[in-house]
Amino acid sequence: MTMTMSENATVLVTGGAGYIGSHMVLALRDRGRAVVVLDDLSTGRRSAVPDGVPLVEGDVGDKALLADTCARHGIGSVLHFAGSIVVPESVERPLAYYRNNTVKSHALIEACVEAGIGRFIFSSTAAVYGMPDRLPIDERTPLMPINPYGSSKLMTEWMLRDAAAAYGLRYVALRYFNVAGADPQGRSGQVSRVASHLIKIAAQTVTGQRAELQIYGDDYDTPDGTCVRDYIHVSDLADAHVAALRHLEAGGASEVLNCGYGRGYSVREVLAMVERVTGRPLPMRIGPRRAGDPPALVAGVERIRRTLDWTPHHDDLETIVASALAWEERLVKED
Numbered sequence: 001m002t003m004t005m006s007e008n009a010t011v012l013v014t015g016g017a018g019y020i021g022s023h024m025v026l027a028l029r030d031r032g033r034a035v036v037v038l039d040d041l042s043t044g045r046r047s048a049v050p051d052g053v054p055l056v057e058g059d060v061g062d063k064a065l066l067a068d069t070c071a072r073h074g075i076g077s078v079l080h081f082a083g084s085i086v087v088p089e090s091v092e093r094p095l096a097y098y099r100n101n102t103v104k105s106h107a108l109i110e111a112c113v114e115a116g117i118g119r120f121i122f123s124s125t126a127a128v129y130g131m132p133d134r135l136p137i138d139e140r141t142p143l144m145p146i147n148p149y150g151s152s153k154l155m156t157e158w159m160l161r162d163a164a165a166a167y168g169l170r171y172v173a174l175r176y177f178n179v180a181g182a183d184p185q186g187r188s189g190q191v192s193r194v195a196s197h198l199i200k201i202a203a204q205t206v207t208g209q210r211a212e213l214q215i216y217g218d219d220y221d222t223p224d225g226t227c228v229r230d231y232i233h234v235s236d237l238a239d240a241h242v243a244a245l246r247h248l249e250a251g252g253a254s255e256v257l258n259c260g261y262g263r264g265y266s267v268r269e270v271l272a273m274v275e276r277v278t279g280r281p282l283p284m285r286i287g288p289r290r291a292g293d294p295p296a297l298v299a300g301v302e303r304i305r306r307t308l309d310w311t312p313h314h315d316d317l318e319t320i321v322a323s324a325l326a327w328e329e330r331l332v333k334e335d
């Protein structure tokens with residue numbers, strides 16, 4: 001397949017040494033695209049960036065570095081993953097979250113406008129919806145984040161909306177639901193030890209790094225009393241970004257799109273799948289509810305299916321769980 005001019009331009013992936021960003025780099029490289037990573041390695045790892053991919057080690061809020069990187073590498077599109085992601089930490093340190101997620105995104109958007117970079121893809125989150133009471137959650141659902149993390153992301157969406165109107169930048173904001181799993185070829189996965197995500201914690205428990213897992217509440221108004229989430233495989237999520245990039249490169253309009261499969265699994269269902277995959281009981285107990293957990297979050301996916309040429313390939317809880325476990329076992333062996 002021949003590439004168009006815009007497909008020849010290098011893609012800047014901020015946060016490309018992190019969990020989702022590293023899968024993004026793989027997805028782009030697998031398609032022969034030129035990629036540069038900008039990451040301060042605060043939670044990411046140098047080893048997550050494949051050989052041959054330039055890593056600019058620095059801060060996404062550093063405008064001089066951004067201008068230099070964009071000019072030096074001939075950047076045509078920016079995929080913005082860099083940020084802070086731990087919800088309870090955002091409650092304790094809100095200003096740090098607004099600085100890292102909102103203020104630094106402002107610097108990046110401004111640098112793009114100044115450099116004439118017209119395509120931008122942003123990692124947003126279902127946290128912009130807060131505690132919606134109707135499922136599935138479509139993009140017209142009122143935006144009422146209940147923590148600084150969600151607010152910091154929503155403010156970036158708004159900056160993009162307004163910058164697009166004023167300066168002609170085109171963007172896609174993808175509101176991720178629950179991202180999980182690891183590269184099917186075992187090239188990347190979630191590395192952070194300070195994990196709060198259910199499937200990562202289950203994998204740490206299976207590999208003996210934790211004695212047991214706690215279910216945060218079994219008295220929700222859901223079929224089995226535990227919270228329901230829409231788990232999306234990280235490689236499908238990366239492919240959705242590739243589709244979003246193609247959409248923008250083909251001249252498509254700015255979009256805000258949910259990114260999930262449109263189906264929910266309860267905490268108990270996820271843990272039952274972990275037991276099925278390992279063939280062993282998982283040490284677990286019921287604990288109290290965790291503050292700020294909505295009972296159920298399931299993406300309305302009509303808009304993304306209509307807008308992007310995106311076909312998920314790993315829409316299967318067993319595949320998600322098995323890939324996360326395989327990655328965790330590899331991490332443990334490496335240590």
Ligand SMILES: NC(=O)c1ccc[n+]([C@@H]2O[C@H](COP(=O)([O-])OP(=O)(O)OC[C@H]3O[C@@H](n4cnc5c(N)ncnc54)[C@H](O)[C@@H]3O)[C@@H](O)[C@H]2O)c1
Nearest residue numbers: 015017018019020039040041042043044059060082083123
């Ligand atoms: N993991 C999820 O379930 C989830 C859900 C919704 C949205 N998101 C969003 O996806 C993005 C990636 O999340 P992740 O799970 O891969 O997290 P991660 O912590 O693994 O990756 C974030 C990366 O950004 C880098 N970084 C952070 N601040 C930076 C800065 N100021 N300058 C340069 N680099 C910086 C980190 O070193 C890390 O490599 C985030 O924006 C997050 O808000 C994640």
Ligand SMILES: O=c1ccn([C@@H]2O[C@H](COP(=O)(O)OP(=O)(O)O[C@H]3O[C@H](CO)[C@H](O)[C@H](O)[C@H]3O)[C@@H](O)[C@H]2O)c(=O)[nH]1
Nearest residue numbers: 125127178179196197198201214215216227229267290293
């Ligand atoms: O040890 C654990 C960890 C999680 N859970 C439960 O498992 C479900 C999923 O929790 P995660 O922490 O895996 O994911 P969240 O739904 O809380 O988080 C997701 O939504 C957040 C915003 O709401 C952020 O966007 C975050 O990055 C994204 O993964 C929740 O009901 C949680 O209470 C447990 O029972 N035990």
